[in-house]
Amino acid sequence: MSRAADKPHLSREHALDLLRAMMRIRRFEGECARLYTEQKIRGFLHLYDGEEAIAAGIIPVLEARDRIVATYREHAHALVRGIPMNAVMAEMFGKQEGCSHGRGGSMHLFSSETNFYGGNAIVGGGMPVAVGLALSDHMRGDDVVTACFFGEGAVAEGEFHESLNLAALWSLPVLFICENNLYAMGTALDRSESVTDIHKKPDCYGIDAEVVDGMDVVAVEAAARRAIAKVRETGAPHFLECRTYRFRAHSMFDAQLYRDKSEVEEWREKGPIVRFREWLEDAGMAHGEEIEKIAEEIEGEVAEAVAFAERGSWEPVTELTRFTYADRTA
Amino acid sequence: MADAAAKSTTREITYREAVRAAIRDAMQRDERVFLMGEDVGRYGGCYAVSKGLLEEFGPARIRDTPLSESGFTGAGIGAAMGGMRPIVELMTVNFSLLALDQIMNNAATIRHMSGNQFGVPLVIRMATGAGKQLAAQHSHSLEGWYAHIPGIKVLAPATLADARGMLWSALEDPDPVLIFENVMLYNMSGELPEDAGAVNIDKAAVRREGADISLITYGGSLWKTLEAAETLAGEGLSAEVVDLRTLRPLDDETIMASVRKTRRAVVVDEGWRSGSLAAEVCTRIMEQAFWDLDGPLGRVCSEEVPIPYPHHLEQAAIPQADEVVAMAKALMGRE
Numbered sequence: 001m002s003r004a005a006d007k008p009h010l011s012r013e014h015a016l017d018l019l020r021a022m023m024r025i026r027r028f029e030g031e032c033a034r035l036y037t038e039q040k041i042r043g044f045l046h047l048y049d050g051e052e053a054i055a056a057g058i059i060p061v062l063e064a065r066d067r068i069v070a071t072y073r074e075h076a077h078a079l080v081r082g083i084p085m086n087a088v089m090a091e092m093f094g095k096q097e098g099c100s101h102g103r104g105g106s107m108h109l110f111s112s113e114t115n116f117y118g119g120n121a122i123v124g125g126g127m128p129v130a131v132g133l134a135l136s137d138h139m140r141g142d143d144v145v146t147a148c149f150f151g152e153g154a155v156a157e158g159e160f161h162e163s164l165n166l167a168a169l170w171s172l173p174v175l176f177i178c179e180n181n182l183y184a185m186g187t188a189l190d191r192s193e194s195v196t197d198i199h200k201k202p203d204c205y206g207i208d209a210e211v212v213d214g215m216d217v218v219a220v221e222a223a224a225r226r227a228i229a230k231v232r233e234t235g236a237p238h239f240l241e242c243r244t245y246r247f248r249a250h251s252m253f254d255a256q257l258y259r260d261k262s263e264v265e266e267w268r269e270k271g272p273i274v275r276f277r278e279w280l281e282d283a284g285m286a287h288g289e290e291i292e293k294i295a296e297e298i299e300g301e302v303a304e305a306v307a308f309a310e311r312g313s314w315e316p317v318t319e320l321t322r323f324t325y326a327d328r329t330a
Numbered sequence: 331m332a333d334a335a336a337k338s339t340t341r342e343i344t345y346r347e348a349v350r351a352a353i354r355d356a357m358q359r360d361e362r363v364f365l366m367g368e369d370v371g372r373y374g375g376c377y378a379v380s381k382g383l384l385e386e387f388g389p390a391r392i393r394d395t396p397l398s399e400s401g402f403t404g405a406g407i408g409a410a411m412g413g414m415r416p417i418v419e420l421m422t423v424n425f426s427l428l429a430l431d432q433i434m435n436n437a438a439t440i441r442h443m444s445g446n447q448f449g450v451p452l453v454i455r456m457a458t459g460a461g462k463q464l465a466a467q468h469s470h471s472l473e474g475w476y477a478h479i480p481g482i483k484v485l486a487p488a489t490l491a492d493a494r495g496m497l498w499s500a501l502e503d504p505d506p507v508l509i510f511e512n513v514m515l516y517n518m519s520g521e522l523p524e525d526a527g528a529v530n531i532d533k534a535a536v537r538r539e540g541a542d543i544s545l546i547t548y549g550g551s552l553w554k555t556l557e558a559a560e561t562l563a564g565e566g567l568s569a570e571v572v573d574l575r576t577l578r579p580l581d582d583e584t585i586m587a588s589v590r591k592t593r594r595a596v597v598v599d600e601g602w603r604s605g606s607l608a609a610e611v612c613t614r615i616m617e618q619a620f621w622d623l624d625g626p627l628g629r630v631c632s633e634e635v636p637i638p639y640p641h642h643l644e645q646a647a648i649p650q651a652d653e654v655v656a657m658a659k660a661l662m663g664r665e
Contacts, residue, residue, distance in 0.1 A: 132410070
């Protein structure tokens with residue numbers, strides 16, 4: 001790993017890729033919110049609105065052989081990782097053409113093809129699993145990094161500490177990525193944590209950590225390149241705290257009584273997409289019409305995903321108990 | 331198995347040694363297999379099951395863990411999904427509750443939630459049961475709770491052959507398998523063929539043939555139940571003893587075949603009566619074999635109390651052979 005490779009090379013093409021990735025997440029989820037009000041999508045729906053720079057900045061830096069463990073706010077991770085939008089949307093509908101055969105829904109997107117290990121809806125529950133995936137690679141001597149995403153709410157769970165301890169104790173190649181959006185459901189960080197500087201916590205376990213502006217996709221990518229290269233070189237864990245903010249409610253059931261509208265508005269102005277787009281235009285790297293063209297392409301992709309999901313089929317009830325155990329006759 | 335046993339030389343072995351031999355076997359046969367848990371390495375295992383294995387296989391494969399049940403059980407799940415074949419040892423069933431989130435929410439559900447893309451071929455072993463005067467936080471029998479959960483399999487080896495043979499079958503299973511070893515069995519010894527190998531984990535076993543009443547049990551209670559059957563035989567009652575072996579999925583076929591033959595049944599279970607595995611077995615008999623019964627079913631379960639420390643109270647809390655005898659006689663109208 002040369003140092004040069006650790007730095008993002010911000011060519012025009014690459015910059016537009018980053019913008020496209022963020023816009024694609026935003027538009028997909030906007031459509032999901034609309035479909036939710038139409039009751040096409042049910043259950044819990046946790047949107048990533050405002051946090052797009054993290055998934056877009058980190059996941060493309062991973063190799064195909066690397067593994068990802070995500071949370072229940074994982075549409076962005078799944079889309080950036082390359083699970084087709086059609087399969088993700090069909091999963092939101094619960095159709096069997098979905099990426100989890102319709103069995104998981106919004107919170108449990110899985111894909112063996114892209115080494116995407118879910119979609120875990122228990123806060124912190126994916127962290128020990130990520131440690132175990134890395135343990136399997138470590139024991140075989142495979143050059144694989146496991147990226148483990150979690151929110152700052154997970155920091156209060158015992159499994160956060162157990163996982164960091166195990167990963168450091170056994171020197172396992174895990175990149176822990178804390179998406180610190182300041183609210184665990186409706187509880188502000190300073191109402192639930194004695195130490196709110198989350199990147200200081202890994203120090204207790206001898207894990208190097210970095211804090212990055214999670215609203216700045218270029219900064220996130222730069223930090224991700226450093227972090228992933230380091231995990232690959234050393235085989236040891238690393239920790240990235242991405243400071244971000246979620247513009248929408250925790251889920252579609254959340255009336256957001258715990259924060260002022262003005263606070264949300266303030267953050268929206270610093271949003272990752274608007275900020276990067278302005279910067280690109282100011283720097284002359286992109287023009288308004290180019291960006292509009294990207295938006296149109298995304299619009300088409302989202303429309304096709306919705307049509308795909310609508311066309312999809314319901315799994316027959318006769319198959320209800322399948323996939324509880326492996327079908328050993330198959 | 332009895333036939334195979336006749337052909338090979340047998341050797342005196344304890345249950346503890348049989349489990350150890352099973353682990354050693356698995357480690358030798360498949361390099362993906364490794365053991366991890368609290369005190370399994372340097373200490374040699376809390377119940378001395380893994381003694382000597384660290385020297386033989388090294389610290390990477392006989393992996394001591396911190397006191398962090400949820401963390402290392404979850405790590406076992408991840409390692410299994412990543413292509414390894416981990417055996418996770420949880421010291422006792424009481425401690426396993428700290429890992430219940432991982433067992434229930436991940437191990438048991440990932441195949442289903444992922445639409446069959448990922449399975450969790452993990453084996454979790456733990457000690458269960460009372461009788462060592464370890465008081466309430468080390469003596470419970472919660473395997474019936476685990477048997478409630480779809481997506482996992484639950485085994486209870488009661489014999490030396492099962493202690494030796496169930497592990498390999500469990501490791502070959504593509505789904506998570508929990509093995510409950512009753513603490514009172516570790517010192518039990520007997521003859522076992524030196525080449526004893528894998529056993530079927532899908533079927534219950536009739537451990538004693540009988541005609542008058544079925545005594546249905548598993549794990550540590552098997553031996554007390556066999557003792558009860560012997561006592562009943564002395565009183566002219568022929569009891570059949572069924573060892574469930576696998577608590578999930580239950581082998582209805584063997585249970586019903588026995589009940590249809592004897593037309594009466596007692597279920598013996600070291601779990602608490604309310605919501606117990608015994609309740610499940612009785613209900614299944616009612617559902618599937620009610621018209622074959624000659625009388626009501628009976629249950630001998632643990633008293634509804636946290637297991638106490640003093641020996642006499644502890645023994646009074648868990649099923650005993652004389653209670654089984656009394657229950658069987660009562661059901662037969664032989665007070």
